Amino acid sequence: AQKITQTQPGMFVQEKEAVTLDCTYDTSDQSYGLFWYKQPSSGEMIFLIYQGSYDEQNATEGRYSLNFQKARKSANLVISASQLGDSAMYFCAMRGPREETSGSRLTFGEGTQLTVNP
Amino acid sequence: DAGITQSPRHKVTETGTPVTLRCHQTENHRYMYWYRQDPGHGLRLIHYSYGVKDTDKGEVSDGYSVSRSKTEDFLLTLESATSSQTSVYFCAISDFTGGTDTQYFGPGTRLTVL
Numbered sequence: 001a002q003k004i005t006q007t008q009p010g011m012f013v014q015e016k017e018a019v020t021l022d023c024t025y026d027t028s029d030q031s032y033g034l035f036w037y038k039q040p041s042s043g044e045m046i047f048l049i050y051q052g053s054y055d056e057q058n059a060t061e062g063r064y065s066l067n068f069q070k071a072r073k074s075a076n077l078v079i080s081a082s083q084l085g086d087s088a089m090y091f092c093a094m095r096g097p098r099e100e101t102s103g104s105r106l107t108f109g110e111g112t113q114l115t116v117n118p
Numbered sequence: 119d120a121g122i123t124q125s126p127r128h129k130v131t132e133t134g135t136p137v138t139l140r141c142h143q144t145e146n147h148r149y150m151y152w153y154r155q156d157p158g159h160g161l162r163l164i165h166y167s168y169g170v171k172d173t174d175k176g177e178v179s180d181g182y183s184v185s186r187s188k189t190e191d192f193l194l195t196l197e198s199a200t201s202s203q204t205s206v207y208f209c210a211i212s213d214f215t216g217g218t219d220t221q222y223f224g225p226g227t228r229l230t231v232l
């Protein structure tokens with residue numbers, strides 16, 4: 001069974017500063033993928049970044065980077081130069097090995113509410 | 119934009135009534151999913167589909183059924199709604215372009231069961 005743990009229910013950061021949102025995972029699979037999604041107050045789920053378990057380099061997408069530490073089973077999201085629009089709920093999720101009859105079913109953490117202060 | 123729509127976007131119903139939520143996609147994706155979101159639980163998988171007429175259960179499937187008679191539509195049915203099924207329901211698709219299998223989500227349906 002897969003499990004995602006996000007231990008920070010809420011985080012605060014000053015505008016223009018960097019912030020790290022924690023995510024640890026538990027799985028016995030060798031092949032898996034890790035995702036981060038953003039959910040603003042409007043409710044939609046927005047894909048941010050993906051890291052495959054065999055990827056040797058940490059993923060980056062603009063101001064988002066994923067600090068992947070495989071041995072520690074952590075996949076922290078780093079947001080650089082925070083903006084007011086970054087205030088939202090952030091979810092870490094993982095999928096197990098891709099299978100023909102299962103696609104990429106995701107297991108989600110409970111989320112971290114990020115507030116960016118001006 | 120993965121071309122996913124959900125209908126209705128909001129629904130209020132009474133305990134014991136049947137409810138069907140529709141997910142429609144326009145880009146011929148093979149895999150489709152239904153999740154529910156409740157406070158303190160993140161999103162949890164209800165059912166998923168890996169092709170027309172091919173579906174399977176997820177983590178929280180009790181009280182729900184699904185059908186997929188054509189590629190573009192994935193229906194979630196609550197045969198007899200209960201108050202515990204009050205939730206926000208998200209449909210998602212898997213996009214395998216670019217070497218990843220990112221899931222993209224629809225806008226969600228807020229369901230209230232009185």
